[in-house]
Amino acid sequence: MTKPDNNYTYWTLNDYIPSDVCDVLLKNNSDWETGQIQSEEEGDNLKKHRISDVSWVNNDFWNKTFLSIIRDINHEWGINFDIQAIQSPQLTRYVAPGGHYDYHVDSTGVWPESDSGLVRKLSMVCLLNNRSEFEGGNFELKLSSNPIQISLNKGDVIVFPSYFLHRVTPVTRGTRYSVVCWALGNMFK
Numbered sequence: 453m454t455k456p457d458n459n460y461t462y463w464t465l466n467d468y469i470p471s472d473v474c475d476v477l478l479k480n481n482s483d484w485e486t487g488q489i490q491s492e493e494e495g496d497n498l499k500k501h502r503i504s505d506v507s508w509v510n511n512d513f514w515n516k517t518f519l520s521i522i523r524d525i526n527h528e529w530g531i532n533f534d535i536q537a538i539q540s541p542q543l544t545r546y547v548a549p550g551g552h553y554d555y556h557v558d559s560t561g562v563w564p565e566s567d568s569g570l571v572r573k574l575s576m577v578c579l580l581n582n583r584s585e586f587e588g589g590n591f592e593l594k595l596s597s598n599p600i601q602i603s604l605n606k607g608d609v610i611v612f613p614s615y616f617l618h619r620v621t622p623v624t625r626g627t628r629y630s631v632v633c634w635a636l637g638n639m640f641k
Contacts, residue, residue: 481508508541509541534573542633544629549624551623561615588623592620595617
């Protein structure tokens with residue numbers, strides 16, 4: 453595991469998910485739909501903010517696997533957020549030219565995701581294909597005026613607080629695939 457600094461910014465796990473597991477995730481989940489944003493923008497407004505397709509992974513095995521990864525990091529990191537559940541993982545496909553997701557947060561920590569009253573606390577992203585298969589599509593965190601570009605390769609994982617601004621820059625060649633999931637807990641106090 454790699455922790456770049458002592459500011460509780462993010463964790464990266466290089467080559468953490470085996471290549472064949474990444475392939476299985478993609479092969480067995482291909483019911484793609486247009487990715488949306490919380491404000492439910494449509495048409496050109498949505499395309500300015502996000503161009504991607506998503507496929508939901510509704511499977512207890514994957515839910516438990518990714519929840520275990522996030523809980524381990526949460527504990528080892530020492531941030532110790534109250535984590536109680538996970539949302540179903542989301543496969544995301546960004547196709548050139550222009551597939552992207554502009555700066556956004558996954559949660560503010562005070563807006564519940566459902567009737568459960570739980571909020572997204574930690575976000576996890578894993579790149580599912582080789583960097584040689586696409587160009588662009590860089591993952592960035594924006595914690596100050598200078599974004600932090602995180603270089604991900606197939607099987608690499610990043611975990612970060614869901615309230616941090618982040619984006620995927622436009623894909624200029626090929627297709628970028630990732631899996632994203634969110635660990636949930638009670639609202640921050």
